[in-house]
Amino acid sequence: MKSHQVTVVLRPAPAALARVVSVLHARGADVRRLTYDGASVVIEVVGDAPDRLASQLGRLVEVVSVDVATGSEPALAVAS
Numbered sequence: 555m556k557s558h559q560v561t562v563v564l565r566p567a568p569a570a571l572a573r574v575v576s577v578l579h580a581r582g583a584d585v586r587r588l589t590y591d592g593a594s595v596v597i598e599v600v601g602d603a604p605d606r607l608a609s610q611l612g613r614l615v616e617v618v619s620v621d622v623a624t625g626s627e628p629a630l631a632v633a634s
Contacts, residue, residue: 555602556600556602558598558600558622560598560607560611560620560623561596561597561620561622562574562594562595562597562617563593563617564594564616564618565616565617566592566593567615567616570614570617571590571595573616574595574617577610577611577614581610583597583599583607584599585597585598586600604622
């Protein structure tokens with residue numbers, strides 16, 4: 555399965571990140587990485603329907619915009 559990068563720009567609200575994580579959990583999204591810088595969330599997900607996830611995230615009140623970029627096969631992580 556391909557990995558996709560979903561970038562979500564948020565309004566400054568205390569619960570914004572919690573709502574994004576709630577949607578990811580409810581959808582059972584296969585999240586490989588999530589980074590948050592206070593204004594946006596970058597999520598690397600694996601699956602075939604990133605547009606559906608982006609659509610659902612876009613309906614949240616705190617979301618300003620959502621962008622989906624298709625990556626390649628997920629990289630294998632090796633613990634040392």
